[in-house]
Amino acid sequence: MAAILREIKNQIHGELIQRLDLKRMTVSRIGTNELQQKARETIRSIIAEVRRNQKLPAGIDPARLEKEIYDEAMRLGPLEDFLADEAITEIMVNGPGQVFVERNGRIELTGQTFMDDESVLGVIERIVAPIGRRIDESQPYVDARLPDGSRVNAIISPLSLIGPCITIRKFSKRALTVDDFIAFGTWTRSAAEFLRLCVIMRKNIVVAGGTGSGKTTLLNVLSGFIPPTDRIVTIEDAAELRLVQPHVIRLEARPPNIEGRGAITIRDLVRNALRMRPDRIIVGECRGGESLDMLQAMNTGHDGSLTTVHANSPRDVISRLETMVLMSGLELPSRAIREQIASAIDLVVHESRLSDGSRKVTCISEVVGLEGLQIVMQDLFEFKQTGVDEKGKVLGSFMPTGAVPTFFEHIKSRGLHLDPAIFDPSKQGGDA
Incomplete structure (x- = not known):
């Protein structure tokens, strides 16, 4: 089931990138409300086409599928749910195939993954570009922060041998007393x-x-x-x-x-x-x-x-x-x-x-x-x-x-x- 879902997500994601030409688009352009709305409508349209041409397997929720593809293409991918979970204090991405979290003081492996290295790199770029930082082969690691103050470290090839890695130390929404x-x-x-x-x-x-x-x-x-x-x-x-x-x-x-x-x-x-x-x-x-x-x-x-x-x-x-x-x-x-x-x-x-x-x-x-x-x-x-x-x-x-x-x-x-x-x-x- 997981392999089938991954294949469907890859198919829809690839079609979305092609239709909106996301690879050639700047990070600031991706962040506009107009494009984000267009992306949602396009994803919805592609999912509808997939359902007409090849029935979605039972157990796959179209609304959930739409959200996951949108998050991966336009936001921070599978990290979005972890960022919203107040019980999680740290998020660790070890290449595209592993995402660990610290929940209530315990580190655990999640079932979430990225599609490939490019997907992780896209998330890193969406984090660092708005604050004027960069990451590339000449500067393969970077410290940054999210709008809510959460601390981010990212490191990529050639320094990381397992693919792009991200570590996020979340910023509590409420200061402890x-x-x-x-x-x-x-x-x-x-x-x-x-x-x-x-x-x-x-x-x-x-x-x-x-x-x-x-x-x-x-x-x-x-x-x-x-x-x-x-x-x-x-x-x-x-x-x-x-x-x-x-x-x-x-x-x-x-x-x-x-x-x-x-x-x-x-x-x-x-x-x-x-x-x-x-x-x-x-x-x-x-x-x-x-x-x-x-x-x-x-x-x-x-x-x-x-x-x-x-x-x-x-x-x-x-x-x-x-x-x-x-x-x-x-x-x-x-x-x-x-x-x-x-x-x-x-x-x-x-x-x-x-x-x-x-x-x-x-x-x-x-x-x-x-x-x-x-x-x-x-x-x-x-x-x-x-x-x-x-x-x-x-x-x-x-x-x-x-x-x-x-x-x-x-x-x-x-x-x-x-x-x-x-x-x-x-x-x-x-x-x-």
């Missing part, structure tokens, strides 16, 4: 209240974690604690943060043009942001030399700034930052780099994607200072896994370690209230 995180088990109410006060007190915070752990989402929630009176500058490779405060300037890096010129990097934007009188700077992710500029900003009056770093543990953040500072091109001694880190960063919040697909804050650590050549950290809260239930759900508790932050007295001196019992393991019930 503190209460959402509590309901999901991402963190506890005590931890959330502690971090809220830390943001209000202008502590510099680094959110760390691996790929797909939810760093940007957590960064967005933490940014929501910033008072509405602050002037905030956000800097990202691809704009994802959704701050609701009234005084926010959003900056986005720019890749090079076709001639390889005109690139504006995260580092360029961090330096420019310092001239924009920001109260706080939020960098979507530090991954290179901009780490030095970010640390210097945190050390020179821009307290309360936030960023994310790809790292496997809070202590790994320190070594990652040291390496990235060296990528700035300045040959600084190790002690000078560590002094910058120790004086700039107050907290590291580490998030992980667990084996059951859930995302949890697994550690909140304070950077205490520098002793000799070593940066001293203390864990304030940590998630301790106790097992896995019969359905594969990870069991455990997010608990205080017993350590009290060195700035606890400052919380009281600022007129803020935080119950010291939240740092006492014996007074906490634990949250799975």
Whole structure:
């Protein structure tokens, strides 16, 4: 049945391309309402002809067939349904024959496929062309975003040996909240209240974690604690943060043009942001030399700034930052780099994607200072896994370690209230 359906779809798709001359048409022309309406009418007409000349097999819905062909020719093909499904957070196209999705934290192979490499390339072109990006043999990979903010990476031959590949990290239609995180088990109410006060007190915070752990989402929630009176500058490779405060300037890096010129990097934007009188700077992710500029900003009056770093543990953040500072091109001694880190960063919040697909804050650590050549950290809260239930759900508790932050007295001196019992393991019930 699947082979017959594929053959019929190929037949109708080929006829549609020929009648509307789609291969010679620009992406901007394909996007016009007039052509889209004409395409729908043409597909309907071709399906009617097929039904007259060769009866459609039982079980094939003409309306569904029309939609699938239209999506593949004019939109994003079989990806359209996945983009509309709110339970799906990531879409992975491995050549024309495989489409995987992450649904509720689990990766699964779908039954959807593309007709051929050209169909996948067409989808990629429809994604990148409207935002002025390109992909071809001389530039065989590209980062882009969809109109709803979803992040897209595409890579083609000769770099991809299995055909064109697309990875889409979907942008949630609704920004998650503190209460959402509590309901999901991402963190506890005590931890959330502690971090809220830390943001209000202008502590510099680094959110760390691996790929797909939810760093940007957590960064967005933490940014929501910033008072509405602050002037905030956000800097990202691809704009994802959704701050609701009234005084926010959003900056986005720019890749090079076709001639390889005109690139504006995260580092360029961090330096420019310092001239924009920001109260706080939020960098979507530090991954290179901009780490030095970010640390210097945190050390020179821009307290309360936030960023994310790809790292496997809070202590790994320190070594990652040291390496990235060296990528700035300045040959600084190790002690000078560590002094910058120790004086700039107050907290590291580490998030992980667990084996059951859930995302949890697994550690909140304070950077205490520098002793000799070593940066001293203390864990304030940590998630301790106790097992896995019969359905594969990870069991455990997010608990205080017993350590009290060195700035606890400052919380009281600022007129803020935080119950010291939240740092006492014996007074906490634990949250799975």
